[in-house]
Amino acid sequence: DSGVTQTPKHLITATGQRVTLRCSPRSGDLSVYWYQQSLDQGLQFLIQYYNGEERAKGNILERFSAQQFPDLHSELNLSSLELGDSALYFCASSVGGQVSGNTIYFGEGSWLTVV
Amino acid sequence: ELKVEQNPLFLSMQEGKNYTIYCNYSTTSDRLYWYRQDPGKSLESLFVLLSNGAVKQEGRLMASLDTKARLSTLHITAAVHDLSATYFCAVFPSGTYKYIFGTGTRLKVLA
Numbered sequence: 001d002s003g004v005t006q007t008p009k010h011l012i013t014a015t016g017q018r019v020t021l022r023c024s025p026r027s028g029d030l031s032v033y034w035y036q037q038s039l040d041q042g043l044q045f046l047i048q049y050y051n052g053e054e055r056a057k058g059n060i061l062e063r064f065s066a067q068q069f070p071d072l073h074s075e076l077n078l079s080s081l082e083l084g085d086s087a088l089y090f091c092a093s094s095v096g097g098q099v100s101g102n103t104i105y106f107g108e109g110s111w112l113t114v115v
Numbered sequence: 116e117l118k119v120e121q122n123p124l125f126l127s128m129q130e131g132k133n134y135t136i137y138c139n140y141s142t143t144s145d146r147l148y149w150y151r152q153d154p155g156k157s158l159e160s161l162f163v164l165l166s167n168g169a170v171k172q173e174g175r176l177m178a179s180l181d182t183k184a185r186l187s188t189l190h191i192t193a194a195v196h197d198l199s200a201t202y203f204c205a206v207f208p209s210g211t212y213k214y215i216f217g218t219g220t221r222l223k224v225l226a
Contacts, residue, residue, distance in 0.1 A: 002157065002159075031212075033214065035216075042216065042217075042218050042219055043158075043203065043216040043219070045213055045214065045215060045216070048212050048213065050212070055212040056211060056212040056213045058213060088155075090157070090158070092158075092214075103148065103160050103163050104148075104160075104214055105160065106150075106157045106158040106159075107157060108156070108157045109157060
């Protein structure tokens with residue numbers, strides 16, 4: 001158990017809908033990362049927050065948004081869902097946002113199926 | 116464009132054999148990470164390599180880093196079935212806050 005908690009574990013929804021994925025980082029970790037893993041795209045970095053502020057953006061679609069709250073939990077909002085958004089969404093956390101980097105620890109992931 | 120490439124993408128090997136997975140990256144990175152992922156599961160941290168020439172070993176796995184060549188290797192010694200998984204390397208490009216993962220190497224060890 002990495003200490004990173006993600007909910008829900010599984011989610012099935014229809015195209016055009018909106019969902020919210022939630023992540024609680026490890027105790028003491030200030031940085032939260034979101035990744036999307038699909039069969040054909042591998043593990044894609046979406047976005048990173050540090051202590052409530054957005055720090056880095058990757059290949060995140062405009063239909064997707066995220067935020068980190070004062071209690072450090074984070075939410076990833078996916079809207080106008082398409083079939084291609086079906087994937088495993090991981091949250092990861094680390095101690096700090098410094099440039100040198102620390103090991104990041106992954107949650108169990110949220111399986112999203114869009115039908 | 117930043118690239119982190121692993122070679123091979125798929126590897127099927129017999130128990131007891133040795134093999135090496137390669138991770139090439141196209142940018143300066145202060146550190147390199149190796150992770151293991153079992154099917155449908157989370158990613159588990161294996162190694163963090165902090166500097167040029169770093170070598171770390173855990174059981175049948177040994178990882179090394181050559182920052183000048185922008186190359187890391189993950190060597191498997193006398194493979195056993197329990198090592199079957201997908202292995203990812205990841206870099207932390209200098210001056211960024213991103214961890215960029217490689218393409219992954221799916222390893223299958225045959226009994």
